Amino acid sequence: DQQVKQNSPSLSVQEGRISILNCDYTNSMFDYFLWYKKYPAEGPTFLISISSIKDKNEDGRFTVFLNKSAKHLSLHIVPSQPGDSAVYFCAASAISGGTSYGKLTFGQGTILTVHP
Amino acid sequence: DVKVTQSSRYLVKRTGEKVFLECVQDMDHENMFWYRQDPGLGLRLIYFSYDVKMKEKGDIPEGYSVSREKKERFSLILESASTNQTSMYLCASSFSLQGWGYTFGSGTRLTVV
Numbered sequence: 001d002q003q004v005k006q007n008s009p010s011l012s013v014q015e016g017r018i019s020i021l022n023c024d025y026t027n028s029m030f031d032y033f034l035w036y037k038k039y040p041a042e043g044p045t046f047l048i049s050i051s052s053i054k055d056k057n058e059d060g061r062f063t064v065f066l067n068k069s070a071k072h073l074s075l076h077i078v079p080s081q082p083g084d085s086a087v088y089f090c091a092a093s094a095i096s097g098g099t100s101y102g103k104l105t106f107g108q109g110t111i112l113t114v115h116p
Numbered sequence: 117d118v119k120v121t122q123s124s125r126y127l128v129k130r131t132g133e134k135v136f137l138e139c140v141q142d143m144d145h146e147n148m149f150w151y152r153q154d155p156g157l158g159l160r161l162i163y164f165s166y167d168v169k170m171k172e173k174g175d176i177p178e179g180y181s182v183s184r185e186k187k188e189r190f191s192l193i194l195e196s197a198s199t200n201q202t203s204m205y206l207c208a209s210s211f212s213l214q215g216w217g218y219t220f221g222s223g224t225r226l227t228v229v
Contacts, residue, residue, distance in 0.1 A: 004158075006158070009156070036218075041125075041222065041223070042222055042223075043120070043206055043208070043219075043220030043221050043222050043223055044159070044206070044218075044220050045220070046218065089158060089159060091159075103147075103149065103161060103164055103174070104159075104161075104218065105161070105175075106151075106158045106159035106160070107158050108156055108157060108158040109158050109159075
């Protein structure tokens with residue numbers, strides 16, 4: 001049972017354009033959402049997060065949008081750069097209600113390729 | 117620079133062998149996690165630990181066990197390796213209960229032949 005789903009295995013974008021990566025979740029207990037970025041032969045690194053009390057969080061070229069009613073979040077990268085080419089994982093956590101120990105449930109990942 | 121170190125980048129083991137994957141963190145984090153990454157399946161949680169000698173099953177614990185005798189070290193054990201355990205294994209640690217505190221190691225690519 002995949003509680004966090006990234007339905008697009010890959011995305012190809014031209015440099016300078018917008019990249020939009022999507023993520024859906026099914027568990028209504030999730031209240032904190034994160035995006036991680038992973039280069040080959042490296043561990044994932046934290047990119048940006050959003051709490052369920054917000055619908056948008058921005059950090060430089062990266063913006064995450066959360067639509068709680070649709071149980072959907074998206075990551076926008078503007079403008080996209082070749083160095084953004086990586087695998088992007090959406091992740092969710094149920095922080096309220098105590099015993100999650102911050103464990104994350106990850107999606108399948110989306111391979112982003114930004115062409116020069 | 118804070119680090120999570122996984123002892124091996126690549127391992128090749130035979131079916132039926134007992135395999136130990138080691139992970140060490142230098143950040144004094146309470147929580148440590150083992151995930152495996154497979155194409156099309158993302159990262160799936162195998163086991164985690166929130167304190168020394170404490171462990172909790174994740175989503176796919178079958179065929180695995182863990183050991184946490186010291187705060188900084190979390191070991192994943194494959195009791196009898198099988199070919200379906202061929203995967204990328206990622207260790208992570210976190211200081212807080214919040215997921216943004218995760219720091220990942222670089223991963224161990226395990227091949228079981």
